[in-house]
Amino acid sequence: MTDSYDIAVIGAGPAGMSAAITASAAGARVVVLDDKPRAGGQIYRNVTCSPLSNTDLLGPDYTQGAELVAQFEACRAEKISAANVWHVGDNGEILFSQAGASASLTAREVVVSVGAMERPFPIPGWHLPGVMTAGGAQVMLKSDGLVQDDAVFAGSGPLLYLIVAQYLRLGVKVKALVDTTPKQNYLAAASLLPGALSHIDVLTKGIGLLNEIRRAGVPVYKYAEDLNVLGEQQAEGLRFTSKGVVHSLEAEHVFLHQGVIPNLNMTRAIGAEHAWNRDQLSWQPVINDWGQTSVAHIAVAGDGRGIIGADAAALSGQLVAWQQLARLGLISLSDAANHSQPLLQQLQRYQGLRRFIDRLYQPVDALRRPESAETMVCRCEEQTRGQLKAAFDQGARLPDELKGLTRCGMGPCQGRQCGHTVSELLAQWQGTEVEDVGYYRLRSPMRLINLTELARFQPHQQTHGVEVKS
Amino acid sequence: MNAIAGNRNKASVIIIGGGIQGCSTAYHLAKRGVDVLVLEKDRVARHASGVNAGGVRLLGRDIAEVPLSKVAMRRWQTLDEELDGDTGFRRRSLINIAADEADMQTLHTRQALMHQWGYHHETMIDQQELRERLPHVADYCVGGVVSETDGYAIPYKSTFAFRQAAARAGTEFVEGQQVQGVRRIGNSWLVETASGRYEAEYLVNCAGAWADQIAVMMGDNCPMTYSAPMLMITTRMPHFATPVVGAVSRPLSFKQFENGTVLIGGGAKGFADRAHNRTRLDYAKLAVGASNAVDFFPIMRTATVNRMWAGLEAYMPDNLPVISASVNSPNAFHAFGFSAHGFQLGPVIGEVMADLVTRGCSEFDLNPFRVDRFERKVL
Incomplete structure (x- = not known):
């Protein structure tokens, strides 16, 4: 080695x-x-x-x-x-x-x-025990073969439908699929459909998943909004509005997903x-x-x-x-160019499909930028939207300044769960672009590291001297 | 060219640098009714003042700094009320641990010196008392020295609290204004940045790791260097240490905050690239720091490091700050080069600088901190 x-x-x-x-x-x-x-x-x-x-x-x-x-x-x-x-x-x-x-x-x-x-899903109650990401549910399935009966799946995007379908194929009961894809996304994405037709197989697969879920008899609530995880200490259900009607579903497990x-x-x-x-x-x-x-x-x-x-x-x-x-x-450079050319073309062909998917499943503002003051933004340090707004009102303008005043982003997830929300909220409050706000200034360690492992770190051994041939 | 729209471009005093010294100086001046403008090249508290270890330490100060540090320590105890802000200050005591008899000997010598000067705030403790105060300390540690008034504060919040108090008293802060040149015209100082021109009667240089550049613009040379002291912090741990902890002869310092996280420092330095506002970490040295922490406190074996960082800090050859009127220019003053222990002095430095500006003198002996103290030596 x-x-x-x-x-x-x-x-x-x-x-x-x-x-x-x-x-x-x-x-x-x-x-x-x-x-x-x-x-x-x-x-x-x-x-x-x-x-x-x-x-x-x-x-x-x-x-x-x-x-x-x-x-x-x-x-x-x-x-x-x-x-x-x-x-x-x-x-x-x-x-x-x-x-x-x-x-x-x-x-x-x-x-x-x-x-x-998975994109964070900052709705009221998303930090409660019993709430997981749908991807997390899939990890449990793939790694340990673990599943949860009678869970509510909520959100939008192909991965969500895939996991629900995988659950159903394994005979797991699914309480409901609460689909947050808004009606306007279907309209907006329709104009991009022609560009995606080169990957018609992917599109049919998606439609197939939804049909599979419906055929299994799982209630599907479309155009859902105003999502609230119910419960004080632990998830007890999900409340939402679908097509003008308020629904409250009881569930011990709520799996959320709105893209990656x-x-x-x-x-x-x-x-x-x-x-x-x-x-x-x-x-x-x-x-x-x-x-x-x-x-x-x-x-x-x-x-x-x-x-x-x-x-x-x-x-x-x-x-x-x-x-x-x-x-x-x-x-050689020309070899690299020859090998790259077809790959670039193939990648290009995925762009039409990508644009369609991105538009169709684009998460709505209210699910990315929490509106109620009580909604948790930074779960590790338990900072709500209201607490962050108070620090903004005190003068914090950049993510690091918000972090300095509230500790948001300082916890063990290293800002992964709140970084995007914080950038977007600061941009909204200042009436500026997310690009102008920026993100937390991050540095290593990129993952948590045990202090003893760090203590055992031996820096690179340098070899000194030049070998001289006799 | 004018100042940024909406901001004044004239004031009685312009402070260059929005760190804790600049913000505290602004606060003390504004409180006396002086019209102050602070020019900050990045954002207030962006560098050392916002990211240091937060140690509020009287223990182990150089004799020359003790009078300043004692006054500062008194101020910290009630600073939140004074500033109507939240510095996060907690009085926790600070213990420097003696790992062996040689360390104890060092402490005895220090003790004699302190008593000779009439200072009695550092108290030596034996092994038994060390264990009572720090039940998780390693068995081999033989004693230590404690200063009861010491503790920690949250650096960003502290600097921010000074800034807010200064702003409430009428100070204007202009951020993103890197000073490119200063000129003395008549009785005025003209200050130029990339996008603005400013004018004042007095200039105060609180530019931290960039202060030697400002000093040169004002006409004073000084042998300042800069570096990047490194820190790391763990995720939350069960409570095991109330006092802030240092070591007599080993590079270790740490404090456990109320939320359980443990900040580990010790003075190991990374690499500073001040032209680009950047620092690089030296992971081998951080590993030594980790090793020391585990060695002194075996309970930390299972700790998890969450973040590591470094800030850009100014150092003087004698590790003492420059707190001084300019020697070559009128109506110009310096407060920089705190050599990684200026945070605690923040409250008093603002007062000293306000005295220098408004009265031309200070009640403290500032001779050890003269900007030209190195020029008198033949190298």
Whole structure:
């Protein structure tokens, strides 16, 4: 084992695995660090070792990942799994902890392929025990085969419908699907439909999921708004308005989901420039066509560059690899261009579909920027919208200033759950653009690290002196 | 070119730098009815004043600083009421731990010196009392020294409280105004930034890690350096330490806040890139800090580090600040170079600077803090 590489890939989802396969096949010395025991990322989590006896129930989008995972396992890249990467420097230094100790390595080029996280869903009561994200429910299913009966699923987006369908196929009872996609989104997205027809299979799959849910007899409440999780100490149900009628459903488990946003703590802490994506209503790193960020030698692939979906993520991983191979001098610029061209074209073809999906499932303002003063914004430090507004009224204008006065964003989630909400609320209160407000200033550790593991960190061993041949 | 619309561009006093010293000076001047403008190159409390360890420490001060620090400590006890704000100050006592007999010897020598000067606020404690005060301290620690009035405050909130109080008293703060040049024309100071021109009778340099640049513009050279002291903080832990903790001879300092989080410092420095407002962390040194923390307090083995950071801070060769009238220009004053222990002095420095501006003198002996103190030495 060595500790310096041509390329380090952080995250072994579709993008990272694809980058590693392409780069290692072309002769680069590649290392892949992933926080899970097995490769696959969120989407292909445990696809090769599922606790479920019949993974087909999870759908072909899941099972097809097994092939990519197998290719990845067979490729020559060195794999470091169950590694907690807590620092990636703009100089290519990577610090991680694994099995109780910290270690370091360096790489000439870095691929950040850390994927997406579910968009926070700040409604009254979302912080109560019993409320989880739908993605969290899926993780329990994929990792441990755990499910919850009689849960209410609420929100919008393909992943929500997929998880409900997966539950139903496993025979789990679902209390209701509360769909927050507003009517105007269907109208607005309709005009973008022609651009998405090249991926008609994806569209039909989506419609199929909804039909499957309806056929199973699950009540579907459309155009839901004014969502409130009921209960004081614990979730007891969900209240909402659908088509002008107020409904209160009793449930011990409420699963929320309104799409995914890029995982940004790593690219932010590295110091890459970020911009606000007005279609996806989320921050994303500023990149060129190949995924190169504003920081030399740091590229992003997959959903971490802006949400593109698993198939496009795999393409973006290959793309990054070709560019880095050229920069490393392992292939010529013209070879890189030849390999990149078809990938760029294929990625381009996903854009029409993406625009349609983004528009159709664009979360409404009220579900991103809480309106009631009592709604929790920062769950870790228990800061409500009202408390943040009071600090704003005192003079805090930037996320870090709000953080300094209220501690919002200082907790163990490292701002992941409140960062977007805080940026958007500050922009709203000032009547300015989210871009002008910015985000928390983040730095390493990008993940929590145990103090003893940190204490055991030994810096990189430098070798001194020049070997002289006699 | 004029000042930013909506802001005045003339005042009696312009303070350069919106850290705790600048905000406190503004507060003290404004309270006396002086017309003050603060120019801040970024945002108020953006650098060291907003991100330091929050130590409010009288213990272990250089003899020259003790009179200032004692007055400041009195002020901290009632600062929230005075400023009508929330500095987060908590009186918790501060204990410097002696890890061995050599440390105890160091403390005895210090004790003798303090008594000789008539100072009795530092009290030595033996092993038994150390354990009573810090039940989780490692068994091998033999004693220590305590200062009862010490504690901590929340740096951003403290600086903000001074700013708010100053603003209420009429001080104007203009942020995003990096001073590019100052000129002395007649009886006025003209100050230029990228987007504004300002004018005042008096200038006060509280520019922190950039203060040597401002000093040069005012005509005073000084051998200031800057660095990036690093800190890290854990997620919440069960309560185990009430006093703020330091060590006599090892780079360790930590405090557990009311919410259970533990801030670990100790003076290890990262890398400072002040031209770009940036710092880099030195993880190997942070690892040493982590190791020391676990070594002194085994309970911290299971602690989880949540955040690490560093701020840009100014240092002088003798680790004493510059608190001084300019030697080469009239109506110009300096307060900078606090060498990572200026936060506690904030309340008194504002008062001293207000005295220098309005009365031309201070009740404190400021000779050790003269801006030209290094020029008299032959290097």
